[in-house]
Amino acid sequence: MARRRSDRFQPPVTGTPFSLSPEAYGGPVVGAELLPVRTYVQTPDGLFRVDGVAVSQTPDAVLVRWDRDDGLTLDAWVWSAGVKHKRGPSRVSE
Numbered sequence: 001m002a003r004r005r006s007d008r009f010q011p012p013v014t015g016t017p018f019s020l021s022p023e024a025y026g027g028p029v030v031g032a033e034l035l036p037v038r039t040y041v042q043t044p045d046g047l048f049r050v051d052g053v054a055v056s057q058t059p060d061a062v063l064v065r066w067d068r069d070d071g072l073t074l075d076a077w078v079w080s081a082g083v084k085h086k087r088g089p090s091r092v093s094e
Contacts, residue, residue, distance in 0.1 A: 013050060013068050015043035020077035025061035036086040039064050041076050051086065 018041070034053045041050055041064070052066030055075065062083045065075040 013041065013043065013048045013066075013074070015045040017041040017043050017074055017076040019075075020061055020079070025077045026058050029056050029058055029063075031056055037062070037064060037083050038086050039078050039083045041078065054083065 034055065036051070037054045038049065038051050039062075040047055050064070050066045052064045052075075054062045055065045056063040057080065060080055061077050062080050063075055063077050064083065065073060067073050
């Protein structure tokens with residue numbers, strides 16, 4: 001079976017990511033212990049794969065935080081089904 005390459009080129013995230021609304025991600029919101037994750041985020045400039053940390057979660061969604069290439073820290077609520085857990089440290093500072 002073929003495996004996805006984790007080292008393949010991904011363009012840098014540009015723009016501000018779209019995030020789920022509070023009505024969509026629901027509650028209750030609980031901490032996620034800063035687990036390293038990989039997910040896709042949507043911005044006005046396109047869809048980007050990011051490596052970050054899960055900051056908070058609900059039964060349906062995860063708040064993911066990551067550092068953009070220019071050093072700006074961003075976060076967005078995404079559906080939990082689209083989040084994959086990673087092993088090892090992430091690049092996001094607490």
